[in-house]
Amino acid sequence: xxxxxxxxxxxxxxxxxxxxxxxxxxxxxxxxxxxxxxxxxxxxxxxxxxxxxxxxxxxxxxxxxxxxxxxxxxxxxxxxxxxxxxxxxxxxxxxxxxxxxxxxxxxxxxxxxxxxxxxxxxxxxxxxxxxxxxxxxxxxxxxxxxxxxxxxxxxxxxxxxxxxxxxxxxxxxxxxxxxxxxxxxxxxxxxxxxxxxxxxxxxxxxxxxxxxxxxxxxxxxxxxxxxxxxxxxxxxxxxxxxxxxxxxxxxxxxxxxxxxxxxxxxxxxxxxxxxxxxxxxxxxxxxxxxxxxxxxxxxxxxxxxxxxxxxxxxxxxxxxxxxxxxxxxxxxxxxxxxxxxxxxxxxxxxxxxxxxxxxxxxxxxxxxxxxxxxxxxxxxxxxxxxxxxxxxxxxxxxxxxxxxxxxxxxxxxxxxxxxxxxxxxxxxxxxxxxxxxxxxxxxxxxxxxxxxxxx
Numbered sequence: 001x002x003x004x005x006x007x008x009x010x011x012x013x014x015x016x017x018x019x020x021x022x023x024x025x026x027x028x029x030x031x032x033x034x035x036x037x038x039x040x041x042x043x044x045x046x047x048x049x050x051x052x053x054x055x056x057x058x059x060x061x062x063x064x065x066x067x068x069x070x071x072x073x074x075x076x077x078x079x080x081x082x083x084x085x086x087x088x089x090x091x092x093x094x095x096x097x098x099x100x101x102x103x104x105x106x107x108x109x110x111x112x113x114x115x116x117x118x119x120x121x122x123x124x125x126x127x128x129x130x131x132x133x134x135x136x137x138x139x140x141x142x143x144x145x146x147x148x149x150x151x152x153x154x155x156x157x158x159x160x161x162x163x164x165x166x167x168x169x170x171x172x173x174x175x176x177x178x179x180x181x182x183x184x185x186x187x188x189x190x191x192x193x194x195x196x197x198x199x200x201x202x203x204x205x206x207x208x209x210x211x212x213x214x215x216x217x218x219x220x221x222x223x224x225x226x227x228x229x230x231x232x233x234x235x236x237x238x239x240x241x242x243x244x245x246x247x248x249x250x251x252x253x254x255x256x257x258x259x260x261x262x263x264x265x266x267x268x269x270x271x272x273x274x275x276x277x278x279x280x281x282x283x284x285x286x287x288x289x290x291x292x293x294x295x296x297x298x299x300x301x302x303x304x305x306x307x308x309x310x311x312x313x314x315x316x317x318x319x320x321x322x323x324x325x326x327x328x329x330x331x332x333x334x335x336x337x338x339x340x341x342x343x344x345x346x347x348x349x350x351x352x353x354x355x356x357x358x359x360x361x362x363x364x365x366x367x368x369x370x371x372x373x374x375x376x377x378x379x380x381x382x383x384x385x386x387x388x389x390x391x392x393x394x395x396x397x398x399x400x401x402x403x404x405x406x407x408x409x410x411x412x413x414x415x416x417x418x419x420x421x422x423x424x425x426x427x428x429x430x431x432x433x434x435x436x437x438x439x440x441x442x443x444x445x446x447x448x449x450x451x452x453x454x455x
Contacts, residue, residue: 032060033130033141048144051130054137056081056096068123068146070115088113096140099129103137110147122151149261156258173317174272176255178206180229180265185209194274196244214240214248229257229265234379236359238275250279252361254379273317275361278309292366294344295351303365307375307426310363320378320419322388323426325433326354327441328370329410338406349399349409357395373430378417385415412441 032039033051039060042049048065052058058076066073069084082089088111099106105128113121127142175189187202202208213221217239224237235255240248255270285291290302298306314321328350335343347366354364354372362376376388383391392413400408414437418424424432 033139034060048146049141050076050144051139051141052081053139054100056093058084059139065144068121068144069113070117070119095125095127099127099140100137103129105129120148121146122148150266153258153260153266176209176253176268176270176272178268178270180257180268183207189271194272195241195249201244212242214242216240225268229268232257232259232263235268235270236361236379238279238361241272249274250276273313278306278313281306281309295348295366297351297354297372298363298365300365300367303363303367303373303375304426306363310375310377311423311426314377315420315423318420320417321423321429322374322376322378322383322385322415322417323429323433324374324376324388324392325414325430325437326350326372326374326392327412327437328372329412329441330407331370334407342406346405346407346409349405350411353392353395353399353409353411356399357392372411373433375426375429385417388415389413412437414438414440 034042039062042062045062045064048062048068050058050061050065057080058078061073061076063073066076069076071084076084081092091111095106095109105126107126109125109127111123111125113123115121124145124147125142127140129137130139130141132138172190172193174187174191174194177186177188178184183206184204185202185206185208186204187197187199191202192198210218210222221237221239225235227233228235235253235257238250238252241251243249252273252275253270254273255268257265258267258269260266285298285302285305288302290299290305291297292299311321328346331343331346334346347370350372351364351366354374358364358374358376362374364374365372367373392411396409396411414433414435416424416429416433416436418429
């Protein structure tokens with residue numbers, strides 16, 4: 001910390017000349033411009049506040065201002081700004097001089113400072129001219145805010161944008177960057193190829209995007225984004241969007257919010273993928289009766305058909321996949337103890353747990369009997385096989401805590417991941433996940449007591 005005495009010894013004898021500003025004949029150091037009560041209020045601010053005379057000598061600052069420079073108030077008050085570490089003297093003078101000449105305040109000026117210990121900070125400053133009762137300039141006052149965290153977020157954003165650009169360039173997707181503070185929306189990537197619009201045709205406002213949503217999907221889509229922002233969770237939703245030619249196409253929109261250190265959302269980055277072909281295929285599957293009547297999930301035939309399409313998509317957009325294979329434990333014992341109707345109830349409950357665990361775009365199926373499978377594209381969180389397993393385990397625990405069944409619902413699970421460069425086919429994925437599931441069943445991982453656990 002700078003020594004107060006040393007700072008005072010460095011004061012110029014002619015302050016006006018040192019600051020480069022007219023001093024209006026005021027040779028005596030003034031006191032603060034505000035009264036004591038006002039200064040007490042300023043001490044409660046999180047932002048820094050300061051007052052300097054026309055010579056650039058500090059008359060007052062609150063503690064928050066001193067903290068920005070790692071000093072005490074005594075180290076600053078009575079000292080010229082040129083001798084406070086971290087200031088760019090030339091730039092500070094230019095700002096003071098502009099405000100003095102024009103009489104107009106300057107707002108949200110950003111500057112970088114380096115403290116004596118090497119710490120870099122980014123500050124946002126607002127400066128205004130102070131006049132006496134006769135309208136003569138007598139000094140300046142300003143508010144200073146530490147925006148270092150925001151700057152770091154912007155730097156991270158720039159890095160993420162580069163990564164997104166690489167993804168978009170190789171996958172033919174549309175990229176969206178939304179600023180929650182201004183409501184502006186930037187479009188990039190394969191916008192014209194996917195949606196038919198040239199970037200110049202998009203206004204850059206979120207309202208235009210909202211109007212292009214299918215009326216039947218609009219409310220649920222907006223609610224999904226609101227929940228994602230509030231709960232800090234990934235965006236992953238499917239909706240219909242109006243193409244330039246007037247028809248609607250199906251879009252899968254995936255991404256996440258970026259937050260500053262105060263938890264305030266500063267950006268939303270998403271990738272938009274055209275999934276119209278997949279949706280048409282799903283319609284055909286429904287028409288062909290490829291759903292399991294008991295659970296409403298896909299049956300084996302429907303799963304294999306959709307899975308082949310999803311693996312092609314994963315390879316094209318260079319994303320890995322997870323396949324989860326699950327077996328409902330003790331189904332025979334449930335049928336024997338409670339009847340086949342209760343067995344059907346257990347199967348329906350297991351399907352509900354899987355649906356609660358995974359996202360709506362993931363392909364969930366009952367392959368037959370007590371066997372289930374899920375195929376999911378790898379998310380942005382890059383979850384591991386064990387994390388997928390634990391996520392299911394958590395949802396299963398929550399279900400059992402409700403005690404809706406007269407026994408504990410139990411699943412044996414096998415999870416396998418395959419990356420896009422060495423993508424396994426669906427039969428290989430199922431075979432590997434099946435092996436892992438039987439190893440878990442033998443170990444009794446999710447049912448340590450063994451056998452059917454009645455309540």
